[in-house]
Amino acid sequence: MPVKIEIKKKEKHTRARLGELTTPHGVVETPIFMPVGTQATVKTMTPEEVKQTGGRLILSNTYHLYLRPGHDLIKEAGGLHQFMNWDGPILTDSGGFQVFSLGPLRTITEDGVEFRSHIDGSKHFFTPEKVMEIEQALGADIAMAFDECAPYPCDKEYAVAALERTTRWAERCKKAHTRKDQALFGIVQGGVFTDLRERSARELIALDFPGYGIGGLSVGEPKELMYEVLDNLMPIMPEDKPRYLMGVGSPDCLIEGVVRGIDMFDCVLPTRIARNGTVFTRNGKLTVRNAEYARDFSPMDKHCNCYACQNYSRAYIRHLIKADEILGIRLTTIHNLHFLQDLMENIRQAIREDRLLAYREEFLKVFNAG
Amino acid sequence: MPVKIEIKKKEKHTRARLGELTTPHGVVETPIFMPVGTQATVKTMTPEEVKQTGGRLILSNTYHLYLRPGHDLIKEAGGLHQFMNWDGPILTDSGGFQVFSLGPLRTITEDGVEFRSHIDGSKHFFTPEKVMEIEQALGADIAMAFDECAPYPCDKEYAVAALERTTRWAERCKKAHTRKDQALFGIVQGGVFTDLRERSARELIALDFPGYGIGGLSVGEPKELMYEVLDNLMPIMPEDKPRYLMGVGSPDCLIEGVVRGIDMFDCVLPTRIARNGTVFTRNGKLTVRNAEYARDFSPMDKHCNCYACQNYSRAYIRHLIKADEILGIRLTTIHNLHFLQDLMENIRQAIREDRLLAYREEFLKVFNAG
Numbered sequence: 001m002p003v004k005i006e007i008k009k010k011e012k013h014t015r016a017r018l019g020e021l022t023t024p025h026g027v028v029e030t031p032i033f034m035p036v037g038t039q040a041t042v043k044t045m046t047p048e049e050v051k052q053t054g055g056r057l058i059l060s061n062t063y064h065l066y067l068r069p070g071h072d073l074i075k076e077a078g079g080l081h082q083f084m085n086w087d088g089p090i091l092t093d094s095g096g097f098q099v100f101s102l103g104p105l106r107t108i109t110e111d112g113v114e115f116r117s118h119i120d121g122s123k124h125f126f127t128p129e130k131v132m133e134i135e136q137a138l139g140a141d142i143a144m145a146f147d148e149c150a151p152y153p154c155d156k157e158y159a160v161a162a163l164e165r166t167t168r169w170a171e172r173c174k175k176a177h178t179r180k181d182q183a184l185f186g187i188v189q190g191g192v193f194t195d196l197r198e199r200s201a202r203e204l205i206a207l208d209f210p211g212y213g214i215g216g217l218s219v220g221e222p223k224e225l226m227y228e229v230l231d232n233l234m235p236i237m238p239e240d241k242p243r244y245l246m247g248v249g250s251p252d253c254l255i256e257g258v259v260r261g262i263d264m265f266d267c268v269l270p271t272r273i274a275r276n277g278t279v280f281t282r283n284g285k286l287t288v289r290n291a292e293y294a295r296d297f298s299p300m301d302k303h304c305n306c307y308a309c310q311n312y313s314r315a316y317i318r319h320l321i322k323a324d325e326i327l328g329i330r331l332t333t334i335h336n337l338h339f340l341q342d343l344m345e346n347i348r349q350a351i352r353e354d355r356l357l358a359y360r361e362e363f364l365k366v367f368n369a370g
Numbered sequence: 371m372p373v374k375i376e377i378k379k380k381e382k383h384t385r386a387r388l389g390e391l392t393t394p395h396g397v398v399e400t401p402i403f404m405p406v407g408t409q410a411t412v413k414t415m416t417p418e419e420v421k422q423t424g425g426r427l428i429l430s431n432t433y434h435l436y437l438r439p440g441h442d443l444i445k446e447a448g449g450l451h452q453f454m455n456w457d458g459p460i461l462t463d464s465g466g467f468q469v470f471s472l473g474p475l476r477t478i479t480e481d482g483v484e485f486r487s488h489i490d491g492s493k494h495f496f497t498p499e500k501v502m503e504i505e506q507a508l509g510a511d512i513a514m515a516f517d518e519c520a521p522y523p524c525d526k527e528y529a530v531a532a533l534e535r536t537t538r539w540a541e542r543c544k545k546a547h548t549r550k551d552q553a554l555f556g557i558v559q560g561g562v563f564t565d566l567r568e569r570s571a572r573e574l575i576a577l578d579f580p581g582y583g584i585g586g587l588s589v590g591e592p593k594e595l596m597y598e599v600l601d602n603l604m605p606i607m608p609e610d611k612p613r614y615l616m617g618v619g620s621p622d623c624l625i626e627g628v629v630r631g632i633d634m635f636d637c638v639l640p641t642r643i644a645r646n647g648t649v650f651t652r653n654g655k656l657t658v659r660n661a662e663y664a665r666d667f668s669p670m671d672k673h674c675n676c677y678a679c680q681n682y683s684r685a686y687i688r689h690l691i692k693a694d695e696i697l698g699i700r701l702t703t704i705h706n707l708h709f710l711q712d713l714m715e716n717i718r719q720a721i722r723e724d725r726l727l728a729y730r731e732e733f734l735k736v737f738n739a740g
Contacts, residue, residue: 041697069664078667086460271723306701311490315439315447315453323409327413327414330414330416
């Protein structure tokens with residue numbers, strides 16, 4: 001088994017777990033936030049910088065790498081780790097979410113999904129088998145099964161069809177996946193319907209994957225609905241397997257997910273808003289490119305010990321962003337990733353001390369007041 | 371005297387000098403290449419990265435900083451060093467070259483130059499006194515006098531008028547410059563006319579500046595003409611003052627300038643071509659974004675020990691640039707600056723060993739054959 005989780009401690013008052021996830025490229029502590037390196041790079045950063053922010057396990061996108069530079073090229077380079085010079089663990093998504101997001105550019109059949117490239121409009125076909133071929137060529141530590149992600153809102157009939165297909169595709173993925181140094185995770189679907197989530201989970205658990213993604217959440221539904229789904233779903237998930245809440249990464253959702261028993265998260269949010277000049281602070285979000293910070297010579301977040309906050313002022317970072325200087329968005333990116341990794345460390349510490357609910361209250365009170 | 375040069379050694383067979391330039395922010399070895407940080411940042415880089423490439427003294431642009439974020443704001447931040455977190459020496463140009471380059475957007479009178487901002491079209495007026503106010507507010511170690519840079523080609527009458535005005539403006543700059551922890555350098559003009567260059571130099575030397583820029587070269591004239599101007603000009607420049615060849619930085623011109631007695635250089639070339647996907651190698655320039663490198667898993671320059679060449683392949687860097695990923699141009703920028711700093715170190719070593727002409731031949735034979 002190339003990837004397994006060892007639960008070191010369960011928090012007394014919640015479903016939160018402290019764990020160690022073993023992978024072919026090292027052991028990482030959970031709960032963990034995975035920065036996203038869509039095109040074989042966490043945008044603007046070197047691998048060393050990602051590590052300095054506390055990043056240990058990164059996600060990369062199968063859809064993007066398949067189109068450019070191509071999985072065959074990455075295989076020829078010795079795999080994704082070597083290609084991008086990242087020696088820690090990597091998880092690749094399956095491209096499922098990406099191709100379904102293409103809307104009119106894609107057609108779903110039982111066999112797979114036909115889609116057109118967002119880069120040049122060329123036509124492509126993803127089947128579960130094809131996606132396994134790509135993910136095995138990329139060679140991440142964890143590959144995700146090819147799933148059908150239902151949109152929000154969608155009617156129950158559609159959600160049923162998507163979850164049933166997801167199970168059939170999960171079986172095909174499992175059959176096609178042979179790489180011994182890579183784990184294949186199944187993905188639970190079922191929209192916001194708690195009974196469908198339970199059915200999807202039971203069908204996937206029967207296939208005995210070494211870990212499970214929870215997909216199709218944070219796709220536009222109210223957060224309360226997502227929490228309700230997790231409240232109902234998590235008790236039936238196997239205790240001894242990692243649970244990964246896909247595409248979720250706002251500070252409040254990270255805490256709420258951990259409280260409900262999630263071990264892994266990924267999200268483009270911190271890096272995306274950083275490039276737009278917005279940063280997390282202990283006191284909520286701050287849009288550092290705004291005019292009000294032009295002569296503010298204090299750091300982005302005075303409680304932060306990241307490289308950006310230790311060395312640069314809001315005024316300077318605002319100037320860089322207004323002047324289209326790359327260093328500006330490098331600094332906001334470093335800060336946002338550091339902020340979330342710091343949050344995860346605080347969460348893990350709160351689990352160790354059985355005080356996660358108190359920590360949630362403290363954190364959210366200050367963060368939401370900002 | 372805040373800035374002075376001590377000549378440690380003269381090369382036996384050329385006019386090349388090995389020196390130590392003392393500034394309020396430390397001592398640097400000459401001949402030196404100064405990376406350009408136009409908008410208070412060497413494009414794409416942190417100060418630490420600039421130092422890792424060997425950069426010790428950087429240039430920043432008065433015209434750009436005056437327009438954005440404004441010299442008053444930078445003064446309020448504690449000066450340019452503190453604003454941008456660079457603790458080494460800085461040189462600011464005078465904006466002369468920039469405003470003259472604005473073409474139809476500027477009008478020259480005896481009092482100064484009226485110009486329109488390239489950012490928002492707003493109207494501004496630079497006089498020698500105004501430029502001194504700005505440069506003193508920025509607080510670099512070395513400020514350059516406000517000069518009139520004649521274009522190439524231009525007739526002798528125009529070149530005479532520009533050099534005469536440059537001398538009168540140099541006097542006004544000297545009078546207006548009072549900051550004790552900043553040196554003010556004069557700028558020699560005179561186009562490609564050797565007699566005018568000599569006249570300009572003698573007039574400025576009479577004003578006794580602590581250092582001299584040589585401006586108005588590398589503005590489109592053949593390189594041979596620039597070398598001829600330097601051959602005639604350098605023998606009359608004071609031995610005990612630094613000589614700075616402005617805006618010059620291609621590898622061959624760096625060597626030829628040093629051979630003729632230049633101590634300081636700056637140029638946007640290495641950083642600009644890097645952002646366009648072109649890098650220097652021992653075997654000449656290489657456009658790493660070209661299709662031919664798509665599956666080339668060797669480093670940009672196999673003889674290079676920069677961070678980029680030690681860790682990444684041509685194929686990966688090409689992928690990043692094609693996919694508009696910022697890490698790509700960060701890596702090409704690191705490499706190009708490292709390449710030029712490495713060249714400067716080799717040049718200094720060749721001066722120490724009295725073998726600069728042999729080094730020039732070796733270097734150019736391989737570089738030009740590439």
